[in-house]
Amino acid sequence: MPANDGGTAQDGDEALRLLSLVERTLTARLEEALRGRGSSLDQWRILRLLAARGGCPMNVVAEHVLLLAPKLSKLVDRMVSANLVLRRRDVSDRRRVLIVVSARGRRALADWDEATADVRAQFRELLGADADQFEGLLRRLQDGLDPASVEQASLT
Template sequence: MPASDGRATGDVDESLRLLSLVERTLTGRLEEALRRCGSSLDQWRILRLLADRGGCPMNVVADHVLLLAPKLSKLVDRMVAANLVLRRRDHEDRRRVLIVVSTRGLRALAEWDEAVADVRGRFRELLGTDAEQFETVLRRLRDGVAPAGTPGLEPSDAVLG
């Protein structure tokens, strides 16, 4: 194997490692900021989805927050008990249950959004003028590695915006 082929593979491996490192670091910072507000990253993602889209069935929520049904069900049960979300029958399909954000959930979300905005702002500041280009590259990567219509990877998922 020519030396350039080995170096190219090493560069790809290093790029993937760096991407994972950045994701873990950013996720850790988001989790810490949200924990100080009494939330988790998954709770924030659920409320943000419901506030943006209205009521959603559990499978849509699970796909969006990348959780398996049993874990999501327990989390939603805790969120219902805390009056952050409500379960409602779907008016179009009475067999289906939708999860909707409650008034208390919207108030909590406003606080949690501020914590997330702080982390996002520091990240965008770090990237400076490259922030938009970085997000474009991430979206291109997402679109290239996931088949069209992959649950949880909708175009509306803002990384930095």
């Protein structure tokens, strides 16, 4: 049996605990900032995705915001009713429906980005020059834990 090298397994557990704690803290702060502007974290993430990529099919949106299809459908229905997003037929595949951000959605996104700016700035400020490296490490972790996500991302 190998000698204990100072608790490496416990250190790994602590890293996982800290990662969860940071995610919860940042999520809570973002949700609080968005709630004050009448949004949810999921709505903000959907609009950011659509603004960055243009129209996306529901499965891509679901994967991005980490929601199951039924919950996402209800949320998108509410966003359509609020004129934040629109459903459009895909010109390259008429059977497929894309979700696109509306003009009102772009204005809402600008407002919600402003509401979350302090949280995002604090995150980058705390990490400083390590912010890009940290994002790279998180991507490497995600890719290693779910290799299918790399294949899926390259298809979209």
